[in-house]
Amino acid sequence: MNIAAELVQLLAAILPMAPEALEQIESIIDGQTKVPNFDAAAAATRIANAMTAVGSIEAADDATLAARFPSSP
Amino acid sequence: MSSPKGFVRVSVLAAIAVVATITVVPFVACSPGARTTTINTTVATLDAAQKSLQTYVQDHESTIVTGATSLADGQGKLATFRSAVNKVELAIATGYRAAAAATAANDDSTLTALSQAALLVAGELAAIEKGLSP
Numbered sequence: 001m002n003i004a005a006e007l008v009q010l011l012a013a014i015l016p017m018a019p020e021a022l023e024q025i026e027s028i029i030d031g032q033t034k035v036p037n038f039d040a041a042a043a044a045t046r047i048a049n050a051m052t053a054v055g056s057i058e059a060a061d062d063a064t065l066a067a068r069f070p071s072s073p
Numbered sequence: 074m075s076s077p078k079g080f081v082r083v084s085v086l087a088a089i090a091v092v093a094t095i096t097v098v099p100f101v102a103c104s105p106g107a108r109t110t111t112i113n114t115t116v117a118t119l120d121a122a123q124k125s126l127q128t129y130v131q132d133h134e135s136t137i138v139t140g141a142t143s144l145a146d147g148q149g150k151l152a153t154f155r156s157a158v159n160k161v162e163l164a165i166a167t168g169y170r171a172a173a174a175a176t177a178a179n180d181d182s183t184l185t186a187l188s189q190a191a192l193l194v195a196g197e198l199a200a201i202e203k204g205l206s207p
Contacts, residue, residue: 043169
C-alpha cells in the first residue's frame with residue numbers, strides 16, 4: 001500500500017481550496033521538488049506570516065463590528 | 074464560496090490530513106530521503122491547515138459580526154472564538170518549530186516530536202469544530 005499516494009488522494013478530496021498546496025505536496029512526494037531545509041528561520045517566518053494574516057482579519061472585523069454599533073461606548 | 078459550515082468541515086478535514094501525515098512517519102522514517110520527505114510533507118500539510126484556518130476565521134468572524142445584537146455581544150463572541158483559534162495557531166507554530174528541529178537534528182526523537190506536534194494541531198482543530206458545532 002502506498003501511504004504517501006493515499007495521503008495525496010485524501011488531501012485532494014478534502015482541500016479543494018488549496019490546490020497549490022496539494023500540488024506542492026504531490027511534487028514533494030514524487031521527488032520532483034527539492035525543498036530547502038526547513039530551518040528555524042523558515043519556521044519563524046511561517047509563524048509570523050500566519051499571525052499577521054489572522055491579526056489583519058481580526059482587526060478588520062473589530063472595525064466592522066464597531067461601525068455597526070457606532071453609538072456604543 | 075463555501076458556507077460557514079463548509080469551512081468548519083474543511084478545517085476539521087485538514088486536521089485529518091495532519092493525522093494522515095502522522096501515519097506516514099512510521100513507514101518512512103528509516104531512510105534519510107524518506108525522512109526529508111516526511112518532514113516536507115508535514116510542513117506542507119501544516120501550511121494547508123494554516124490556510125484553511127485563515128479562511129475559516131475570516132468567514133466565522135464575519136458571521137459573528139453580522140449576527141451581533143450589540144457591540145458587547147459581538148466583542149464577547151469574537152473573544153471566545155479567538156481564544157479557540159489561538160490554541161490552533163499555537164499548535165501550528167509548535168508544528169513548524171518541530172519540523173525545524175527534525176530537520177536540524179537527524180534522530181528519531183525529533184521526528185517523533187514532529188508527529189506529536191502534528192497530532193496536537195489535529196486535536197486543536199477537532200476541538201474548535203466540536204466547540205462551534207450546533
